[in-house]
Amino acid sequence: MLALVSGLVLMQLLFVGVLTAVHAIPDARIVGQLASDLDAGLWVGSDEAVDPVTRGGRSDAYTDCIVITAGLGDDGINPLRSALTLPHLGSCQPAAAGISALLAGETPPVEATYARYWGGFAVFTRPLLAFGGLGALRIFAATAAIAAVAGLFFVLRRRTSVWVPLALVAPLALTTNLLGQVGYGVIHVLEFAVMVACAIGGVLAARHGMFLVGAVSVFAGGVFVFVDFLHNPPLAWALFAFSAAASFVAQRRSESHPVRQAIVAVVVASVGWIAGYALTWASRWGIGILSGAATFDEIAGKVALWTDGSGEEAVAAGLGGGIRKNAHFWLTFVPFAWLVLAACLLLVAIVIVVAVRRKAFPALGVAGVLAAVAVIPLVWLEVLPAHSQHHYFFVYRAIPGAVAVLAAAAAMFFVSERPRLTPARDARGSAGG
Incomplete structure (x- = not known):
């Protein structure tokens, strides 16, 4: 500690x-x-x-x-x-x-x-702008995002199956405008590259045990808030928590109590990430106030604005306003949204039917625990209802993020159901084969 x-x-x-x-x-x-x-x-x-x-x-x-x-x-x-x-x-x-x-x-x-934000994007923007201008910055952001997605696909495929990263990536690729923001919102692309890179760190850490997963999750949350401009934290949080937890349980599926292991993995990765995120942001506020760069009233006012929303136009009061606004935008204005949602629900239904017919309830339990990560983006939308509704045109990505986690969790059922060979059996298989 x-x-x-x-x-x-x-x-x-x-x-x-x-x-x-x-x-x-x-x-x-x-x-x-x-x-x-x-x-x-x-x-x-x-x-x-x-x-x-x-x-x-x-x-x-x-x-x-x-x-x-x-x-x-x-x-x-x-x-x-x-x-x-x-x-x-x-x-x-x-x-x-x-x-x-x-x-x-x-x-x-x-x-x-903007003393209330770390502004870590400057680590990329200022050098690239100084030596190559906007063109260099946009090329770097797009390349970094594509490379990060490819990296996550590769490491998660090796530890689970090809269908898990495919289910995780496809909804984001097909029903968000992330890569399309290179020309008009390059910070969104940079943040996306960082969040995916952090998720890769979670997958790699899972190979070495739960303690390292917890430690990496704390630092991943801190690294993301360093570059984040409060655009898509719930997507980064859910992506990390699912990737780390899925990798952990996939590598230990031959052990007993798989559902318990899944619960521990999800809790550790989720709590660790948000702890690192919150502590690092609080640190920035503390540094800003102590240095005179920011004031307590300024920071408290913004926190109250985005969590309360009084004074903000077009903010629906009551529970569910953030979810409804963003889900409506996603399903109404984003191409393929309904198709992706239907495919996800069909996959979930197939998994449930197969699990019942095969009586594979432990594997279904693992998938269910991993699917619980999909709740993270929805909770975030309700904790910051004013921010979620006012900035729906980019916050909506939390909705396909939740769908992506649900689909990938369903795909994990088939990974969890497939028994993993023990080292001894692996050795015998190699000797005989």
Whole structure:
């Protein structure tokens, strides 16, 4: 436990150090690249650019412009202060005007600061923007996301079966706009790459026992909140918890009490991840308040806004508002959503029928425990109802995320039902074969 706490403390210090280093990159290099990209028409325009995937949806261009101008505009600020306050030039139109002003040697107003977030995306954005502009950043984000998905598919397939990662990835690939955000919301793609990479860490840790799964889950939650802008935490949480737990139980399916092992794996991975996420974010708030970069009232006000929602327009009161809003958007405006949902429910029905006919109730129990991870995104939508409803055009991904976990858990039934050879039997099989 002492080692875990020491590691968490060191991680916070490392985050501050890395952010300070990237904020020391000369702003002039970034400004020059962004000005060239501005002239070439690679960015700017509406803060609510049309989403290229969903019907009636929009891209998060607002946050995109904040992300690419993070750290700019505060003349004379030292790198540590810039890392702690995270100044930016604002949404798209003021950001474009700010870049033009900086290029002309003027000092534009800093629109706002985001000291309540770590802003770890700057580790990727500032170096890439300085040396390659928006093109380099977008290519890197897309490549990282595709490589991470391929990596998760490979490691999870090796430990379970090809159908489990396929069921986990397909709903996200077919019914979300994640990769389509490269042009108008690159931070979403970067966050997706990081969340999938963390899930790979969970799969690899599961091979070495539950203690390592718990430790890695805590650090995975912390790493994700470092880059996260409160876009899709429930998706990252569920993806990690399922991947780690499924890998753990698949490798121990020859042992007794499989359902109990599944419960322990799900609880450890889920609780560990959210603990690391919450502690690392609380650490950022503490650092911000102690350094004067943020105030307690500012942070408390935002927490109250997104959890209560009073004052926010079009926020339905009462239980279920967040789930209904996001499920309606997903099923109404996202292509293939109904088809994917129907396929998932059909798979679940088939598993139940097969389990009953074969009397494979332990394997069905394992699948049921893993399927419980699908509740995580739904709970998140209700804990932050105002945020969930106000930002439905990207938060909706929590719904297909839950469907993906449910489908992958159903596929795990066939993995759990198939007995795993013991090492001795493996050796005999190799000798005879």
